[in-house]
Amino acid sequence: MSIRFNFGGDEHIFGEVSEDMSLASFFTGLSMTNAVRQAGIKGVTEICPANASFQVRFNPDLIKPQDLLMELQAMEQAAAKSDPVLDTRIIELPVYFQDPWTHETLLRFRERHQDPSSTDLEYSARINGYATVEDFIAAYAGQPWFVSMVGFVSGLPFLYQMVERARQIQAPKYLRPRTDTPKLTVGHGGCFAAIYSVRGAGGYQMYGVTPAPIYDPQRKVRYLTDEMCLFKPGDIVKFKAISRDDYDATLEAIEANTWQPVVRDAKFSLDNFNKDIAGTNAKLMELLK
Template sequence: MHEEIRYSFGGDEHLFAEVAESMSLEAFFRGMAVTRAIEQQAIPGVLDICLANASFQVRFNPDLIEPQALLERVRQLESRATTARQIQTRIIEIPVLYNDPWTHETLMRFRDRHQDPESTDLEYAARINGYQNVQAFIEAHSGTPWFVSMVGFVAGLPFMYQMVEHERQLQVPKYLRPRTDTPKLTLGHGGCFGCIYSVRGAGGYQMFGVTPAPIYDSQQRLGYLKDSMVFFRAGDIVQFKPIDREEYDRAVEAVDAGTFELRIRPVDFDLDAFLNDPQGCKQRLQEVLHVD
């Protein structure tokens, strides 16, 4: 049985729906089914539909559709929407320089805002998740795929949910107080979610490393950004690849030259197959990624 979707209004122009109290892939897939049903209806007055981790929001023009009329329409669609258990998506390999000098310099400037001022973000995350050292934590972080469940906060920033059993989820709290600075393309983590900061700016997630791969570019200079200045989309699957400083520098040079490429492969994802055998699903996804 599904949890009952809870609806509320935000001001005069927004209908908010809470699909579940906690994030899960099942909650995401249910929200995706309802939002797709709303999109297909092309309801007059509906301006935007935004899918999130375990919720969604509809922005509408109250002069064209009354709030209660929209709510009734969405509830009707919810009752008829069939939650798709399979999606056609893509798996993407993202190179990461863990424990890099730039996030290290930044986190050292903000230790007064951290739970454990005497350790780095990686050391803290390793300790509270029960790993013996930072390297073991990095192996756990990069050893499994991640599912992009929403894109937002700032342009192009993906929120990613680790594709492992619930008891194996890596979890770390956000900073006690947000930082006023985060390096561009920082790999962050807060709660059970990972992210990549698409631009430099404020932030509160623990910082683990940086990727050389641009994921937002209004100029669309790289091949994989030609279709959209925002690279990630909900439903993408990400596999992190640890790299060293030499590999990172070569990748940055390729970015500057406009020749940098990401390894991207189309893949069919089956939610039930994942829930029944997470380890087997991980292996199949990683095999698809490395098919040439």
């Protein structure tokens, strides 16, 4: 399927790879944005990748819209022939599931939920066919996730679980959004996990919190001095379930600025992943040991 291009006002071209999210769609969009960046096209001012789409901003005084469109269409043909292999990173992120802060928050907004009698974890476990919350958490933290985009809120990653489509965890958003969500909440909506980089409104199911800052515009956090956002599209994330004691100890180390997440360089091949999902994931997670 070819990319569907549309003009957005006078300064944008939007490329829709697919209406459905998939790693193949993401890789096509990533290949396109990388190609635009490497080409150094005069007049291109901003490139924004998303889950299964991308947007390019340009200065129409420096390049005609139709000329840029022709450039993008030529890049699409080249991208279709490229081998979908990505030099990336795998990041281990500690998560305190069933924490008291998201629990208190979900109780305050129960009338906005599909099942006011259950917690978000209980509801999500049930609709995904898991016998217990513990089984659900084990599945959630048991396989890696792919960062498909960062945005909507500064530093907020959207993550796509790297399992067979039939096994992907799915959960609807709240019937009506909350006006409050604790900072660093791990939430879920549709097929995407997300980590709330700041406190604010939200509608995703809430499963836990991470003690690790993922966005620091002041760049004071030890591992965010070079980049204010921890995640970037193409990163792979492995959640690590931790206890309250582990959470408190990690938070103490973060406040002392002595802690940093485990990050390893990795190479990801989409073809190899599609041939052997379990084997590919096992090799990725082995890098964290």
